[in-house]
Amino acid sequence: MLTTPHFQLFYYPEEEDLARAAGFWAEEAFDELEQKFNHTLHRLVPLVIYSNHLHFQQTNTAPFMIPEGVGGFFEFVKGRVVLPNNGSMYDFRHVIRHELVHVFMYSKINAMAKLGGVLDPRLPPLWFIEGMAEWWSTGWDTEAEMVIRDALLHDHLLPLESLSLMAAGFLLYKEGQAFLRYFEETYGSDRIRQVMEEIYHHDSFEDALSAVTGKPYRELILSWRLSLKQKAAAARSRQTLPGSDAELLTRAGSNMAPTVYRDEDGKDHLVYLSLRDGHTNVYRQSLSNGAFPAGYHQVTWTGRDASGRAVPSGIPIARLVTPQYTKSIMACPEYGEGSCC
Numbered sequence: 001m002l003t004t005p006h007f008q009l010f011y012y013p014e015e016e017d018l019a020r021a022a023g024f025w026a027e028e029a030f031d032e033l034e035q036k037f038n039h040t041l042h043r044l045v046p047l048v049i050y051s052n053h054l055h056f057q058q059t060n061t062a063p064f065m066i067p068e069g070v071g072g073f074f075e076f077v078k079g080r081v082v083l084p085n086n087g088s089m090y091d092f093r094h095v096i097r098h099e100l101v102h103v104f105m106y107s108k109i110n111a112m113a114k115l116g117g118v119l120d121p122r123l124p125p126l127w128f129i130e131g132m133a134e135w136w137s138t139g140w141d142t143e144a145e146m147v148i149r150d151a152l153l154h155d156h157l158l159p160l161e162s163l164s165l166m167a168a169g170f171l172l173y174k175e176g177q178a179f180l181r182y183f184e185e186t187y188g189s190d191r192i193r194q195v196m197e198e199i200y201h202h203d204s205f206e207d208a209l210s211a212v213t214g215k216p217y218r219e220l221i222l223s224w225r226l227s228l229k230q231k232a233a234a235a236r237s238r239q240t241l242p243g244s245d246a247e248l249l250t251r252a253g254s255n256m257a258p259t260v261y262r263d264e265d266g267k268d269h270l271v272y273l274s275l276r277d278g279h280t281n282v283y284r285q286s287l288s289n290g291a292f293p294a295g296y297h298q299v300t301w302t303g304r305d306a307s308g309r310a311v312p313s314g315i316p317i318a319r320l321v322t323p324q325y326t327k328s329i330m331a332c333p334e335y336g337e338g339s340c341c
């Protein structure tokens with residue numbers, strides 16, 4: 001067991017490094033959420049971590065086997081947060097933050113209700129609970145943008161209150177996240193806090209949202225959906241077809257998992273996996289020859305591409321990119337190396 005100022009971490013002995021990372025990220029999230037919720041937790045939060053999903057599925061903190069699709073959970077009985085590492089430290093940190101938003105939200109709603117003399121307060125609907133855990137753990141990201149834009153484009157954005165959304169799983173998280181984003185951008189994060197502070201003395205969650213925003217619930221939902229459509233439409237107006245604005249970097253073999261990285265000299269490279277010689281290998285290819293200072297420069301055509309491989313014969317074309325314009329220059333080898341025609 002490892003104890004940090006606000007957490008007690010439980011783990012198998014061989015997972016100590018992972019537990020230390022979890023402790024660091026949990027404390028980092030604690031400091032942020034304490035301010036966001038304007039609330040603190042008065043007891044150490046038990047954090048049970050597993051180094052992989054198989055161990056997590058067999059946890060005895062829940063009286064049943066955990067399904068494959070569950071990435072972590074917060075249980076109300078003993079207030080424990082239980083989560084596995086799936087191999088990605090980015091996801092691990094995200095799940096820790098996501099679950100801690102649940103812990104803070106649950107504690108805040110209960111604490112406020114207790115002050116008002118209510119012992120068993122109403123909780124917000126699941127889309128709000130999960131949406132908020134996503135919004136206050138990661139903010140907005142390309143994945144959320146992709147899911148929501150796709151739902152809008154193909155017309156399967158589901159009503160927040162619908163049972164179909166409950167059954168839709170991931171979409172419920174993302175629609176909730178999109179609503180919380182709109183809500184915070186429109187009304188401010190203090191209004192999100194206000195919903196949690198006041199929910200216990202309203203007849204319904206919808207009433208609490210209306211009271212906090214001064215807008216009927218239906219109107220609020222319609223305004224949110226309209227704003228989503230306006231944002232998606234604006235993004236589509238700048239869209240191009242896949243590949244239409246791109247440059248082919250290689251035709252050799254089957255290539256996958258491209259990642260761009262910038263080296264210490266500021267030059268961009270593409271690193272990817274390729275099966276071009278029968279085995280999967282990692283390849284690196286320069287994305288540019290880099291920037292040159294203003295003046296006269298001579299580039300020598302070697303007949304090889306940026307990774308040093310001979311390219312098929314043909315007319316080589318050099319591309320000159322400046323902040324003002326881009327120009328393609330055809331180099332003619334018969335007139336001498338590097339000359340132009």
Ligand SMILES: [Zn+2]
Pocket residue numbers: 098099102129130133
């Ligand atoms: Zn959750």
